[in-house]
Amino acid sequence: MRKPQKENRYTLSRTDVDLIIEHAQQLITAKGYTQRPAKGPEMEELGIIQDGAVAIANGRIVAVSKSEEILSKYAANERLDASGKITTPGLIDAHTHFVFAGSRESELEQKIKGASYMEILQKGGGILRTVRDTRAASKETLLQTSRERAKSLLIHGTTTIEAKSGYGLTLHDEIKSLEVINSLNDEGPLTLIPTFLGAHAIPPEFDGRVDEYVDLIIVDWLPQISQRHLAQFCDVFCEKNVFEIDESRRILLAGKRLGLMPRIHADELYPLGGAELAAEVGAVSADHLLYASDLGVERMREAGVIATLLPAAPLTLMLDRYADARKFITHGVPVALGSDLSPSCWIENEQLVTALACYKLKMTPAEAIMAATINAAHSIRNAHEIGSLEVGKKADLTIFNAKDYRFLGYRLGVNMVETVIKNGRVVVNDGHLT
Numbered sequence: 001m002r003k004p005q006k007e008n009r010y011t012l013s014r015t016d017v018d019l020i021i022e023h024a025q026q027l028i029t030a031k032g033y034t035q036r037p038a039k040g041p042e043m044e045e046l047g048i049i050q051d052g053a054v055a056i057a058n059g060r061i062v063a064v065s066k067s068e069e070i071l072s073k074y075a076a077n078e079r080l081d082a083s084g085k086i087t088t089p090g091l092i093d094a095h096t097h098f099v100f101a102g103s104r105e106s107e108l109e110q111k112i113k114g115a116s117y118m119e120i121l122q123k124g125g126g127i128l129r130t131v132r133d134t135r136a137a138s139k140e141t142l143l144q145t146s147r148e149r150a151k152s153l154l155i156h157g158t159t160t161i162e163a164k165s166g167y168g169l170t171l172h173d174e175i176k177s178l179e180v181i182n183s184l185n186d187e188g189p190l191t192l193i194p195t196f197l198g199a200h201a202i203p204p205e206f207d208g209r210v211d212e213y214v215d216l217i218i219v220d221w222l223p224q225i226s227q228r229h230l231a232q233f234c235d236v237f238c239e240k241n242v243f244e245i246d247e248s249r250r251i252l253l254a255g256k257r258l259g260l261m262p263r264i265h266a267d268e269l270y271p272l273g274g275a276e277l278a279a280e281v282g283a284v285s286a287d288h289l290l291y292a293s294d295l296g297v298e299r300m301r302e303a304g305v306i307a308t309l310l311p312a313a314p315l316t317l318m319l320d321r322y323a324d325a326r327k328f329i330t331h332g333v334p335v336a337l338g339s340d341l342s343p344s345c346w347i348e349n350e351q352l353v354t355a356l357a358c359y360k361l362k363m364t365p366a367e368a369i370m371a372a373t374i375n376a377a378h379s380i381r382n383a384h385e386i387g388s389l390e391v392g393k394k395a396d397l398t399i400f401n402a403k404d405y406r407f408l409g410y411r412l413g414v415n416m417v418e419t420v421i422k423n424g425r426v427v428v429n430d431g432h433l434t
Contacts, residue, residue: 014075017057018424021397022067024082026405027052029064030089030374030388037306037334037378044366046405047388052087056395059424064389080419080426082399086407088369089388090159090396090422091350092376094308095287095338098163098192099146099177102133104343111318117269117344118241127167127201130343134167134177142180149341149348150190155428156349157398157417159191162338162380164235166197171221174198178230189422193380195263196222196231199243199251214247218254226258232381233284234260238277240270245277252281261381267291268313279303285379287338289323290314301333306379309371310340311356312347325361335363336379337371351408351416358409365409395424 029047030038038045053070055063063070107120120126134142153161165177178194185192198217206213225231234255238248252262262281266274268288275296278286286292286300287308300307307328314322328335337357339347347353354368363371377387385394399419400408407416420428427434 014073017055017062017074017076018078019056019395019421019426020053020070020074020076020079021056021082021087021399021421022053022071022079024049024052024087024399025084025403026050026086027054027064027389028086028088028369028405029390030370031064031390033374034383034388034390037336037375037383038370039332039334040329043329043335043370043375044364046366046369048405054087054389054395054397056421056424059395061389061391061393061395063391080399084403085399085418086402086405087397087399088405089373090386090398090420091157091372092380092387093153093158093161093339093341093350093353094285094336094376094379095310095340096161096163097166097197097340097342098149098161099142099165099180100130100134100167100343101137101142101145102130102343103346104129107344117317121201124204126344128204130167131169131201131203135170135173139176139180142177143183146180146184147187150184151433152348154190154420154422155417155431155433156351156415157400157420158350159396159398159420159422160377160380160382160386161190161192162195162233163192164195164197164200165231166200166235169198169201169203171224174221175225175228175230178225182230189425189427193233193382194231195233195235196225196255196260197235197237199236199248201237201242210243210247214243214250217251222255222258222260226260231260233263235263235265237265238272238274239265239268240272245273248274249277249281252283256281263287267293267296275300278305284381285336288313289328290319290321292323297327297331297333301331306334306336306375308336308338308376308379309357309361310338310345311360312345312353313340315356315360316345322360325357325363329363329367334375334378335367335371336375337368338376349415352412354408355410355412365406368409369405395421397421
């Protein structure tokens with residue numbers, strides 16, 4: 001991309017703005033779905049403007065149109081030439097387990113040799129190994145490692161994420177993780193939306209006493225999390241032999257009563273009825289959904305629950321099954337995308353997630369982009385601020401070194417991001433943090 005241009009504004013009688021992005025070969029606006037998510041055929045309505053431009057002032061979008069019109073009405077100190085490139089809303093990752101310590105690379109060999117996710121967990125690995133590492137890590141250590149992770153996400157074009165706790169599984173360590181999320185959100189530039197996931201696994205000290213652990217979360221932890229305004233959502237890993245339907249229902253409804261909006265890990269490894277439960281409790285999002293039943297899909301549609309699909313998760317678990325995105329789309333359930341970033345699925349590139357949605361979920365590139373922008377914004381209840389390029393919204397944009405939006409589902413293994421604008425400020429230029 002050319003260096004920002006300086007303009008002699010004294011020769012022009014135009015409205016002054018801070019930044020203009022001009023001459024985008026394809027300006028993908030995803031406009032028209034701020035009030036509700038796109039669904040069905042709407043998920044292919046990218047709202048493309050050829051030779052498009054965006055005018056930005058005070059961190060907000062003030063105009064979106066053809067370059068000729070924008071340049072005739074606005075003057076800016078800084079202008080970015082996006083000729084031959086696509087410009088999208090900043091990518092949004094609607095499902096991450098962002099704060100963790102340690103790594104689990106040894107489990108890759110176990111998976112290759114046939115060990116299942118639940119078998120690794122039952123032997124003290126998986127989530128429980130990361131729990132040990134995260135409990136042992138100081139808040140400062142978690143801050144530093146998470147800060148570096150945030151930089152990587154930005155470089156790859158992601159400007160907002162949903163970020164879960166869930167590797168502490170004590171009140172002290174869950175609060176520690178949520179405080180890290182909130183501290184990083186205050187630091188910026190990446191926006192993190194915090195989710196409490198105390199019901200991520202049954203901690204070893206509560207082995208065989210699941211009801212006691214659920215009672216502890218409901219009676220003690222949730223009120224403190226709510227009172228301290230540490231999270232916006234309450235999530236639960238609803239799965240056979242972990243937190244089953246009744247236990248998940250109790251936790252989600254308790255959180256909802258305290259103002260924590262419900263989300264749910266549903267029907268990932270077994271057809272337990274998590275999709276139906278998501279509809280019953282009024283969850284904002286049900287995630288994974290590899291084994292969602294037809295009834296569950298219909299109930300989600302009726303209740304307006306978003307299906308947040310995570311194509312990298314079954315890939316890294318070496319499963320042969322993926323969520324049936326086409327069924328959700330055909331039945332009118334809005335689909336969002338997330339990475340499932342975690343020690344089990346260590347992926348920091350939402351571009352790869354959109355490509356996997358095409359190759360593994362059989363979504364079109366347009367559907368995948370909508371799922372990673374405006375629908376992902378709805379999944380985290382932030383579509384009034386982000387997810388599309390519309391007047392009044394935060395100026396979060398990503399410019400890709402690609403000539404056509406289909407490259408986001410087509411070109412694999414490279415970072416196509418050239419520039420990232422967050423809240424109206426260039427934070428990544430020529431692929432590097434500014």
